Amino acid sequence: MEAIQNLLEHRSIRKYKPTPVSLEVLQEILHAGFRASTTGNMQVYSVVVTQDEAKKKELAKFHFNQSMIFQAPVLLTFCADFNRFNKWCRQRNAEPGFDNFLSFFTAAIDALLVAQNVAVAAEDKGLGICYLGTTTYMADEISKFLNLPEAVVPITTLVIGYPDEQPDLTDRLPDAGLIHFEEYNDYTAEQIDEIYTEKEAMALTQKLIEENGLENLAQIFTQKRYSKKDNILFSQSFLRCIEKAGFMNNEN
Amino acid sequence: MEAIQNLLEHRSIRKYKPTPVSLEVLQEILHAGFRASTTGNMQVYSVVVTQDEAKKKELAKFHFNQSMIFQAPVLLTFCADFNRFNKWCRQRNAEPGFDNFLSFFTAAIDALLVAQNVAVAAEDKGLGICYLGTTTYMADEISKFLNLPEAVVPITTLVIGYPDEQPDLTDRLPDAGLIHFEEYNDYTAEQIDEIYTEKEAMALTQKLIEENGLENLAQIFTQKRYSKKDNILFSQSFLRCIEKAGFMNNEN
Numbered sequence: 001m002e003a004i005q006n007l008l009e010h011r012s013i014r015k016y017k018p019t020p021v022s023l024e025v026l027q028e029i030l031h032a033g034f035r036a037s038t039t040g041n042m043q044v045y046s047v048v049v050t051q052d053e054a055k056k057k058e059l060a061k062f063h064f065n066q067s068m069i070f071q072a073p074v075l076l077t078f079c080a081d082f083n084r085f086n087k088w089c090r091q092r093n094a095e096p097g098f099d100n101f102l103s104f105f106t107a108a109i110d111a112l113l114v115a116q117n118v119a120v121a122a123e124d125k126g127l128g129i130c131y132l133g134t135t136t137y138m139a140d141e142i143s144k145f146l147n148l149p150e151a152v153v154p155i156t157t158l159v160i161g162y163p164d165e166q167p168d169l170t171d172r173l174p175d176a177g178l179i180h181f182e183e184y185n186d187y188t189a190e191q192i193d194e195i196y197t198e199k200e201a202m203a204l205t206q207k208l209i210e211e212n213g214l215e216n217l218a219q220i221f222t223q224k225r226y227s228k229k230d231n232i233l234f235s236q237s238f239l240r241c242i243e244k245a246g247f248m249n250n251e252n
Numbered sequence: 253m254e255a256i257q258n259l260l261e262h263r264s265i266r267k268y269k270p271t272p273v274s275l276e277v278l279q280e281i282l283h284a285g286f287r288a289s290t291t292g293n294m295q296v297y298s299v300v301v302t303q304d305e306a307k308k309k310e311l312a313k314f315h316f317n318q319s320m321i322f323q324a325p326v327l328l329t330f331c332a333d334f335n336r337f338n339k340w341c342r343q344r345n346a347e348p349g350f351d352n353f354l355s356f357f358t359a360a361i362d363a364l365l366v367a368q369n370v371a372v373a374a375e376d377k378g379l380g381i382c383y384l385g386t387t388t389y390m391a392d393e394i395s396k397f398l399n400l401p402e403a404v405v406p407i408t409t410l411v412i413g414y415p416d417e418q419p420d421l422t423d424r425l426p427d428a429g430l431i432h433f434e435e436y437n438d439y440t441a442e443q444i445d446e447i448y449t450e451k452e453a454m455a456l457t458q459k460l461i462e463e464n465g466l467e468n469l470a471q472i473f474t475q476k477r478y479s480k481k482d483n484i485l486f487s488q489s490f491l492r493c494i495e496k497a498g499f500m501n502n503e504n
Contacts, residue, residue, distance in 0.1 A: 001254065001255055002253065002254070002255070002376065003253055003254070003255040003258040003259075003372055003373065003375070003376035004280070004281075004284050004373050004376045004377070006255040007255075007284040007285075007287050007288075007369050007372065007373055008283075008284055008287055010287050010288070010289070012289055027427065028256070029256075030427060030430075030431060031260075031427050032256050032259040032260055033259075034424050034425075034427060034430060035259050035260055035262050035421075035424070036259075036262070036368065037262070037264055037371070037381075037382075037383045039383075039385045040385070040473065040477055040478065041422055041423070041424075042473070042478075043424065043425050043430065045430070046430055046431070046432060046436070047430060047431050047432070048432045048433075048434075048435065048436060049431060049432065049433050049434070050434060051433075051434070052434055055434055055435075079436075083438070083439075084429070084439055084444065084447070085473075087439055087441075087444050088444050088447075088448050088470055089470045089473065089474055091441060091444055091445070091470075092467070092468045092469075092470035092471065093467060093468070093470075093471070094467075094468065094470035094471040094473065094474040094475070095474055095480075096474055096480075097474060097478070097479060097480020097481070097483050097484070098478070098480075098483065100480075100483050100484055100487040101487040101490065101491055102388060102389070102483050102484075102486045102487040102490055103478075103483055103487075105360075105388055105490065106385065106388070108357075108360075109364060109385075109388075109407075109408060112361060112364040112365065112368070113364065113367075113368045113383075115365075116288065116364070116365045116368035116369060117259050117368060117372070119289070120255055120259065120369070120372055121255065121256050121259055123255070124254065124255035124256045125256070129289075130289075131289045131291075131365075133291045133292070133358065133361075136354060136357055136358070136361075137354070145435075146432075146435050146436055147435040147436045147438075148436050149436060149438050152436065155361075156361060169287075170293055171293070172286050172287070172293075172295065173286075173295050175279065175282060175283050175286060177336070178282075178286060178295065178297070178298055178299060179282060179298070179299050179301060180298055180299070180300045180301065180398075181300075181301050181303075182300075182301070182302060182303070182304055182307055183300065183307075183397075183398050183399040184298070184300060184331075184398055184399045184400050184401060184404065186335070186399075186401050187335075187336055187339055189339075189343060192336065192339050192340050192343055193343070195336070195340075196340050215344070215345060215346075216344045216345070216346070217344075218340055218341045218343075218344035218345075218346035219344065219345070219346040221292070221294070221337075221341065221346065222341055222346040222347055222348055222349060223346070225292055226292065226294075226349070226350070226355075227349060228347075228348075228349020228350075228352075229349070229504075231349050231350065231352050231354050231355055232349070232352055232354075232501075232502055232503065232504055234354045235352040235353040235354040235355075235502040236502055238353065238354055238357065239353055239502065249484075250484055250487040250488055250491065251484065252481075252484055
């Protein structure tokens with residue numbers, strides 16, 4: 001499919017057929033992923049492929065046991081990875097100085113650009129994908145489980161398999177509300193109302209509000225889905241994971 | 253072009269024609285970008301478009317005045333943005349708890365998936381792109397220049413325009429060196445040598461080593477391109493920028 005059309009038709013897939021993904025297809029989409037831009041062509045990322053049923057079941061625990069994880073044949077954990085690069089430097093009499101936050105973030109950018117390329121390539125091959133945001137919540141546990149060494153941190157996970165549903169496109173905010181020309185034009189109260197009008201009027205939104213017994217959609221986000229308490233808990237554990245990986249030496 | 257083919261033919265473009273990018277094409281590629289997956293469908297990102305010549309010149313300063321910035325007609329700065337979402341919550345009697353590191357990182361992931369989709373869409377329209385890794389180095393200065401409010405942090409920048417060069421594909425490490433099955437298989441010294449063999453044997457590598465008067469390519473990375481001193485300096489300023497944006501309240 002034409003690349004732009006492919007992007008426009010993206011929907012996250014949460015129901016999968018048991019059909020396996022062949023090694024050939026898996027390697028093809030990963031190869032396309034690795035063509036993504038990378039800082040200084042360092043390629044400071046790695047991908048861990050989980051296909052073994054028992055391991056998938058274990059890994060699912062760290063992703064809140066979402067049912068799609070059990071259905072889909074492949075999980076891909078994309079990691080920020082300076083381990084390989086550091087080892088190479090040390091074998092070449094070059095002392096690496098990548099044990100800091102900037103280097104971590106650089107590697108995370110690398111990993112995310114690869115992940116999105118893999119997502120696009122997978123969809124082009126008729127596969128469905130879904131990102132697991134839980135990766136950063138449980139980074140420490142996932143690191144241990146995948147045996148990640150120092151200088152490697154899991155950043156995001158893709159569930160991959162053949163779709164067993166054809167969901168509608170998800171709503172998006174109006175493009176104009178996301179674009180700023182020349183400088184950031186901060187939003188007036190009226191503009192905020194306008195940007196969220198369509199989302200708030202959706203039947204799905206009304207259903208969610210009723211189910212949750214709350215006043216509106218925003219409260220579902222702040223009280224149910226992404227509470228301050230959870231965010232703080234996960235911030236602390238993610239920062240600990242980054243630190244344990246040796247990426248927080250930010251002083252001379 | 254078919255999506256996978258499009259990914260396989262990616263090369264960063266560093267010479268651009270002065271041909272403008274029409275508003276229609278710009279909106280089309282941004283629209284395709286906004287179809288990317290986003291955490292909880294929150295869309296916690298914004299894009300700042302820089303086209304004004306004087307502003308582009310100013311912004312170029314924060315990107316080491318790379319010549320391609322002056323040639324290309326468009327710069328897109330992709331930002332992690334909880335400002336719009338926070339404002340919406342507050343207007344709906346919902347108290348946002350997104351002033352922490354996890355929320356920052358969530359928004360950064362959102363911004364990066366959009367950026368990569370925009371890159372893919374741009375190339376599908378015959379445009380060339382190049383990422384500017386300097387965005388995180390100078391995030392504080394870029395924030396001020398683009399007038400970014402609290403809860404907004406610049407994450408990456410795309411240079412966009414019509415290519416005035418047709419560079420060869422850049423080398424990549426062998427795929428097998430980047431993929432781990434079931435768990436991370438840490439590298440032996442022999443494996444590291446093997447993974448880097450091709451890169452080290454390239455004529456370009458030999459040329460760089462001679463020009464820099466160093467022993468090998470690894471030393472160019474650690475001593476010239478990404479020194480520990482610079483990495484620490486930029487780590488400190490990037491963390492300060494994240495903190496100033498209000499994303500470092502990680503305690504109850």
